[in-house]
Amino acid sequence: MTVKSILCAIDVSHQDDMKVLETADKLARLDEAQLDVITVVPNFGVTLVSSYFDENFQGEMVSKTRQALTDTVGRVLGPERNKDVRHLVAAGSIYEEILEAARQAGSDLIVIGAHKPDLKEFLLGPNAARVVRHSNCSVYVVRG
Secondary structure: OOOOEEEEEOOOOOOOHHHHHHHHHHHHHHOOOEEEEEEEEOOHHHOHHHHHOOOOHHHHHHHHHHHHHHHHHHHHHOHHHHHHOEEEEEEOOHHHHHHHHHHHHOOOEEEEEOOOOOHHHOOOOHHHHHHHHHOOOEEEEEOO
16 A cells, blocks of 8 residues: 555644654655644634633634644654645544545545543544544554
8 A cells, every 4th residue: 555645643732642743754754655744723613612712712722733733743853854744733623623634635544643541442542533433544543
């Protein structure tokens, strides 16, 4: 199987996800595939709590998260590699946004972390499990 496009899903506030990013980069380099890195922020615009935030809060959060994502990728993979990576920030449901980004990018592979779930989830976090279950492409789960 030749992989042309890899989508790596990380949480920029989760230090364990740096291993996920490194793994995705290694896999992308094997086939000289495009590496896209996505992080998802909550969508405050459609919830009951949205009235408690400033009108521009969502836009500011996305902007700050985009910068944090770019900085994180640069720190982990290096500035030269960071130039070739597409940085994606989505707002909404984590697994839904990951699946939609993979669909839009035509990703052949999604790389995601398992995120220390408890036993009731059978050793796979809820978002990773949903991505695995509903993805139209292969999913590589990185365990901590």
